[in-house]
Amino acid sequence: QSVLTQPPSASGTPGQRVTISCSGSSSNIGSNVVNWYQQFPGTAPKLLIYNNNERPSGVPDRFSGSKSGTSASLAISGLQSADEADYFCAAWNDSLNVLFGGGTKLTVL
Amino acid sequence: QVQLVESGGGSLKPGGSLRLSCAASGFRFSDYYMSWIRQAPGKGLEWVSCISSRGSTIFLADSVKGRFNVSRDNSKKSLYLHMDSLRADDTAFYYCARGSRAYFDYWGQGSLVTVSS
Numbered sequence: 001q002s003v004l005t006q007p008p009s010a011s012g013t014p015g016q017r018v019t020i021s022c023s024g025s026s027s028n029i030g031s032n033v034v035n036w037y038q039q040f041p042g043t044a045p046k047l048l049i050y051n052n053n054e055r056p057s058g059v060p061d062r063f064s065g066s067k068s069g070t071s072a073s074l075a076i077s078g079l080q081s082a083d084e085a086d087y088f089c090a091a092w093n094d095s096l097n098v099l100f101g102g103g104t105k106l107t108v109l
Numbered sequence: 110q111v112q113l114v115e116s117g118g119g120s121l122k123p124g125g126s127l128r129l130s131c132a133a134s135g136f137r138f139s140d141y142y143m144s145w146i147r148q149a150p151g152k153g154l155e156w157v158s159c160i161s162s163r164g165s166t167i168f169l170a171d172s173v174k175g176r177f178n179v180s181r182d183n184s185k186k187s188l189y190l191h192m193d194s195l196r197a198d199d200t201a202f203y204y205c206a207r208g209s210r211a212y213f214d215y216w217g218q219g220s221l222v223t224v225s226s
Contacts, residue, residue, distance in 0.1 A: 035211050037154070044204055044216040045154065056214065081181040088154050096168055097213045098144075098156035105121075 004028065004089055006101035015109045017077040020104045022089030024070050028099050032092040034072040036065055039086045039103075048087070049074060077104075084108045111135040111215045113205045118220035125195050129220055131188040131205030139163070139183040142209035145190050147201035148219075155201070158190065163203045168209075173199075195224045 005023040011020040022034065036049035049065035052072065064075045072091075076083055078081050089101040117129040131143070145157040158179040159168040167179055176194045181187065186204055201218050206213035 032211070033185075035213075044218055045213075046216070047212075047214050050212055050214075070196075090154070090156075092210040097170055098146075098159070099158065100146075100154040103153040 003092060003093070003099045005102035006087075006089060006100065009107065011105045011107040012076075012079045014079055014081065016079045017075060018079055018106065019076075020074045020087050020089075020106070022072045022074070022101050024072075024099070026046050026070055026093060028091045029067065029069075029072055031094060032076040034065065034067050035090045036063075036074045037088045037090065039088065045088065064082055079108055081108045086089040111207065113207065113215055113217035115203065115205050115217045115220035118203065118222045120223040120225065121141055121195060122226055123196055123224055126191075126193045126222070127195065127222060128192070129190040129205075129222070130195075131190075131217055133205075133207075135189065136164040136207070138181075141207050142187045144206045144209055144213060145179060145180060145188075145215075146206055146213065147199075147205045148202045148204070149198075156211075157203070160188070161209075174177045192222070195222075197224050197226075201223050 013094050023108040033051045039045040050095040052067040053065045062078045087104045091098050112134045114132045144159040151212050160179045164181050178191045180189045200223050205217040207215040
């Protein structure tokens with residue numbers, strides 16, 4: 001059981017805005033930055049959002065992140081079929097380890 | 110361009126040992142912390158370990174402490190994961206990644222380790 005809690009699934013139609021939540025505690029999200037990863041089937045994860053809300057070069061601005069207290073969110077606007085993937089949040093934990101969320105499978109209807 | 114290539118995976122019985130390697134290229138390897146992250150087939154991501162740029166500081170997940178260790182050879186631009194006393198629940202794809210503290214900006218393609226009797 002992951003210490004960072006994500007919904008197992010999310011869905012939306014093309015063009016819609018979808019958000020994925022990630023809930024933690026004061027010892028991880030509450031005191032450290034949150035990063036998000038995108039993973040397509042059969043491939044390695046890719047860094048999508050870092051430092052809560054920053055995008056690596058090449059990531060479209062349709063993807064955005066936010067953090068408040070012990071929770072974080074990933075928002076995808078203008079949803080596209082190409083966004084169908086698994087999304088994972090991650091944060092450093094004050095117990096000197098890295099925590100990942102259980103992952104959210106995004107389906108574009 | 111940055112490339113990370115894992116090798117050394119395979120199938121083995123419980124209690125066995127294995128060493129995974131990760132060959133890095135396209136960046137100054139000795140400047141970066143490096144990490145191992147694993148993913149059981151069809152499951153989520155689990156952080157395994159992290160090693161500082163010079164190898165002087167190592168972090169390990171509780172689930173592997175006492176059984177796994179991580180090392181690096183900066184002269185060879187290589188990262189290693191030494192796995193002992195392997196169990197069935199260690200079965201996973203093992204990814205090498207550049208970075209630490211939940212920030213991993215480049216990942217390898219993964220190496221599958223299967224532990225089964």
